[in-house]
Amino acid sequence: MNYFDLDGITTPITSLTFPELNMEIHVKRDDLLPFSFGGNKVRIALEFLNDMRAKGKNCLIGYGNPRSNLSRALANLCASQGVPCKLLAPSEEHGGFIETANSRLVASLNTEVFRCEKYEVAPAVDAVTEQCRNEGLDPYYIYGDRYGKGNEAVPVRAYAKSYREIADGEYDYIFLPTGTGMTQSGLIAGALECGGKEKIIGISVARNKEKAEAVIERSVTAYFAEQGKAFTDRDRICVEDDWLCGEYGLYDAEIEQTIDLAFHRYGLPLDPTYTGKAFRGMLEYIRRNSLQNKKILFLHTGGTPLFFDYLASKSEKNGD
Amino acid sequence: MNYFDLDGITTPITSLTFPELNMEIHVKRDDLLPFSFGGNKVRIALEFLNDMRAKGKNCLIGYGNPRSNLSRALANLCASQGVPCKLLAPSEEHGGFIETANSRLVASLNTEVFRCEKYEVAPAVDAVTEQCRNEGLDPYYIYGDRYGKGNEAVPVRAYAKSYREIADGEYDYIFLPTGTGMTQSGLIAGALECGGKEKIIGISVARNKEKAEAVIERSVTAYFAEQGKAFTDRDRICVEDDWLCGEYGLYDAEIEQTIDLAFHRYGLPLDPTYTGKAFRGMLEYIRRNSLQNKKILFLHTGGTPLFFDYLASKSEKNGD
Numbered sequence: 328m329n330y331f332d333l334d335g336i337t338t339p340i341t342s343l344t345f346p347e348l349n350m351e352i353h354v355k356r357d358d359l360l361p362f363s364f365g366g367n368k369v370r371i372a373l374e375f376l377n378d379m380r381a382k383g384k385n386c387l388i389g390y391g392n393p394r395s396n397l398s399r400a401l402a403n404l405c406a407s408q409g410v411p412c413k414l415l416a417p418s419e420e421h422g423g424f425i426e427t428a429n430s431r432l433v434a435s436l437n438t439e440v441f442r443c444e445k446y447e448v449a450p451a452v453d454a455v456t457e458q459c460r461n462e463g464l465d466p467y468y469i470y471g472d473r474y475g476k477g478n479e480a481v482p483v484r485a486y487a488k489s490y491r492e493i494a495d496g497e498y499d500y501i502f503l504p505t506g507t508g509m510t511q512s513g514l515i516a517g518a519l520e521c522g523g524k525e526k527i528i529g530i531s532v533a534r535n536k537e538k539a540e541a542v543i544e545r546s547v548t549a550y551f552a553e554q555g556k557a558f559t560d561r562d563r564i565c566v567e568d569d570w571l572c573g574e575y576g577l578y579d580a581e582i583e584q585t586i587d588l589a590f591h592r593y594g595l596p597l598d599p600t601y602t603g604k605a606f607r608g609m610l611e612y613i614r615r616n617s618l619q620n621k622k623i624l625f626l627h628t629g630g631t632p633l634f635f636d637y638l639a640s641k642s643e644k645n646g647d
Numbered sequence: 648m649n650y651f652d653l654d655g656i657t658t659p660i661t662s663l664t665f666p667e668l669n670m671e672i673h674v675k676r677d678d679l680l681p682f683s684f685g686g687n688k689v690r691i692a693l694e695f696l697n698d699m700r701a702k703g704k705n706c707l708i709g710y711g712n713p714r715s716n717l718s719r720a721l722a723n724l725c726a727s728q729g730v731p732c733k734l735l736a737p738s739e740e741h742g743g744f745i746e747t748a749n750s751r752l753v754a755s756l757n758t759e760v761f762r763c764e765k766y767e768v769a770p771a772v773d774a775v776t777e778q779c780r781n782e783g784l785d786p787y788y789i790y791g792d793r794y795g796k797g798n799e800a801v802p803v804r805a806y807a808k809s810y811r812e813i814a815d816g817e818y819d820y821i822f823l824p825t826g827t828g829m830t831q832s833g834l835i836a837g838a839l840e841c842g843g844k845e846k847i848i849g850i851s852v853a854r855n856k857e858k859a860e861a862v863i864e865r866s867v868t869a870y871f872a873e874q875g876k877a878f879t880d881r882d883r884i885c886v887e888d889d890w891l892c893g894e895y896g897l898y899d900a901e902i903e904q905t906i907d908l909a910f911h912r913y914g915l916p917l918d919p920t921y922t923g924k925a926f927r928g929m930l931e932y933i934r935r936n937s938l939q940n941k942k943i944l945f946l947h948t949g950g951t952p953l954f955f956d957y958l959a960s961k962s963e964k965n966g967d
Contacts, residue, residue, distance in 0.1 A: 330912050341681050359679045361661050363914035406911040591726040592650050594682035635955040
């Protein structure tokens with residue numbers, strides 16, 4: 328039984344008035360995708376599950392921190408579709424395990440978590456694969472082979488499809504948070520397929536510009552290679568790392584102010600790791616480049632559980 | 648500046664397959680209303696703000712616990728519209744103040760909270776009104792006069808309007824959580840105005856059947872009285888209290904199992920106080936009455952912050 332698919336589901340686009348920029352900002356609310364608090368990772372996790380089925384497999388092996396949105400989306404979709412889910416989780420760098428809303432949800436969703444060191448993922452993939460086979464299962468590792476190669480095109484499909492939901496908007500700019508680059512790669516692929524001319528600007532939340540753009544180039548190339556096509560429009564790739572704020576997970580007072588403004592004025596939840604960091608970067612980009620009379624879309628990539636973690640952590644800091 | 652209104656916004660209706668009931672259950676996802684985690688209280692709070700403006704006032708006085716969904720919705724809409732917001736909050740019955748996601752949000756939204764005893768609300772309304780006037784403001788108390796009378800029709804408008812979003816569905820049954828009865832009153836009023844014939848069944852989360860139905864009768868009567876009409880269809884009022892689970896806020900293992908099932912299978916967040924309690928009641932009602940071949944809608948009235956409170960509390964109970 329498959330209890331959820333995306334057929335016929337679109338997410339709303341709301342419009343936020345920014346008088347200080349003399350501008351409207353449209354927000355594609357993928358956080359309102361009606362499954363597991365939505366977000367880009369629900370669309371991407373669905374592509375992995377579809378690919379697993381297409382390859383005749385019956386058990387999914389994920390890789391990621393149980394605190395991540397992808398881990399939660401994979402765990403929930405597997406639970407929804409009755410697919411056994413195993414999660415390879417990198418050991419914690421900074422001492423003990425920190426519990427968050429996502430990790431609590433992953434734990435509640437009957438996902439079997441295997442810890443491994445970051446430098447020995449390949450043998451860990453082998454070991455979990457072996458265990459699945461001993462359980463009579465035929466496993467699928469989301470990232471391809473034991474070295475995490477071969478499946479680069481699959482997550483790109485999510486936003487190549489989803490781009491069609493925004494194509495009619497004829498935006499001048501699309502901004503989004505860019506981490507692994509899977510979502511931005513999909514938007515670029517979708518725009519090329521649909522003839523979209525907008526600038527697609529990823530605000531990096533994890534990597535420097537060079538590295539982030541190189542990963543996107545590989546992903547989009549893999550996506551088109553599947554169709555026997557070459558990807559030659561490298562100038563469509565743009566990641567800005569000026570608002571990375573050090574590294575993944577770090578944030579500053581300006582990001583916090585952006586989160587406050589978005590919630591107070593627009594009832595819009597943002598989190599400091601992805602959407603809040605990227606929204607702040609977008610506002611700065613607009614100011615720096617004096618953009619006017621442009622139609623701008625921000626892709627809200629979800630992460631509602633992170634908003635509530637942030638809310639609780641602020642309260643703890645205040646000694647409440 | 649008004650940064651949010653409902654013009655052109657509809658929430659999705661998703662369909663959940665329940666093989667054990669041989670039935671589909673449609674869910675109106677008002678939790679996905681794109682402002683402040685949505686829910687019925689956002690629609691109701693908007694009606695209070697519209698009424699405040701219609702009456703030429705410029706400051707809102709609410710009444711309720713800062714942990715409530717209504718307090719959060721009022722505080723956020725006031726912040727969004729630049730309207731000063733004062734909240735009369737009943738003193739805690741059970742000792743110290745318990746912080747929750749809603750109370751944290753209310754605190755962050757610049758809402759001035761005044762504590763009062765439940766048996767002396769009227770003088771507290773007077774005192775806050777006086778203070779507002781001293782600040783040069785012209786205040787509006789959401790519930791009417793100092794005794795909380797006179798504004799019964801206003802919150803009913805929210806779901807009398809919103810009923811039109813579901814009228815085309817031609818449902819046989821609409822189920823929803825019923826607390827104060829404002830939402831159910833609105834649905835009944837809307838159905839009468841649109842000629843809807845479905846059964847509208849409130850699963851009580853707070854009051855016994857008799858008291859809950861009497862409050863709804865007064866509210867719907869007030870709504871139609873504003874239009875110079877009589878409300879005579881008292882047989883349209885139905886509240887079931889068999890699944891109240893003692894009193895407001897209490898829940899049992901069956902409600903917890905319902906919440907688990909809804910999230911695991913459908914990625915649908917429910918909370919133990921409102922939607923989880925009501926969803927469980929609906930499932931039992933369907934079984935008890937052997938409903939088959941009926942088209943059923945569940946109105947998800949929101950409360951995402953309560954889902955995350957519940958998630959954190961479960962984790963604390965487990966000693967994590």
